Amino acid sequence: MENVMSVTVSWMVSGNECFIVVSLAFARCLIGSIYYKNVF
């Protein structure tokens, strides 16, 4: 199912996989939330 948090970027660091959940689309989510507060 579609990830609610948007893009997942992963890379290898010393054999341990690290994950950072980001980015543009998530920023748009935040913008959407702010708009929501402004509108209603």
Place this chain on the structure above:
Amino acid sequence: MRHEAKYYRKKGNTVICELCPNMCRLLNGETGKCRTRTNRHGMLITEAYANPCALHIDPVEKKPLYHFLPGTSTLSLATAGCNLACRNCQNHDISQTSPLETQNLDLQPDDIVVMAIQKGCSSISYTYTDPVAYYEYMLDTAQKANEKGLKNIMVSAGYINPQPLDELLPFIDAANIDLKTFDDNVYHELSGVHLKPVLNTLLKLKEAGVWLEITNLLVPTYSDDVAMIEKMLDWLVENGFKSVPIHYNRFVPTYKLHYLHSTPIALLLQVAEMAVSKGMKYVYVGNIGPNHYSNTYCPVCQAVLLYRTGYSIRSKLNNYGKCDECNCELDGVWK
């Protein structure tokens, strides 16, 4: 927000929910597997109505839908709850809990429609958790959106009974259905549900003319068996799904399957090549960054028609969804 649910019947001192194939039989006070539908003194009520816990503006490509109004924004929403219990759920914090446990907004169907229009969205997407868990909210919102000329998109595992699906279909313009595996035992082990009803949903959506795309997440040791994937492809080809875009997505460790490795990229590409060789016209590989299978190619002259980098696109399709090079018509909804 409590709302009487549709699709249930009383039997003795219980209520049987007939919305999805789980067919939960509930005593007074009990809640179904979806965590949204509860027997209150013989009436089935849904706790998932007008209380979304997620509300975002997404590119339609994120659903993923690659052949449906590319480059447009879609207002995407979900309530808590889900009628599946996937061991790999990346949204488990909202899917495996009740709407009574999450922080929610208060938005009636009309409010969602107004917001979508105000934000310049072409569509509303019912997504993130399985929208079957908030069926009544989805249905009412989709009806209102349809009246206002907005499109409706369902992103779902397709685990729904035929009758409620029939009532919903007239208002759904596009769907991405998660086809998790083609082995019923694995289906149940991975997600707690069964394969056959999902196949029935796919057939019904195609028959109804809903624009359909399929996602298959390759989960190592669960749904990455090449022979099983070949069986799935054979079924799709035999049942007329050659023109339905299929997205092979990379699994990344999460939730109860945090101990697994990510899907090897080589396997994803191998499976994509197999899909093409079986005759699938539009094959994509996702969750690995830009690659050969990120783009849409003309099925006749092989020209790149939609070049994708992340969620941004460059199009060589003309306004009528035809290839600029050979004028071949591409399957999809383009305006």
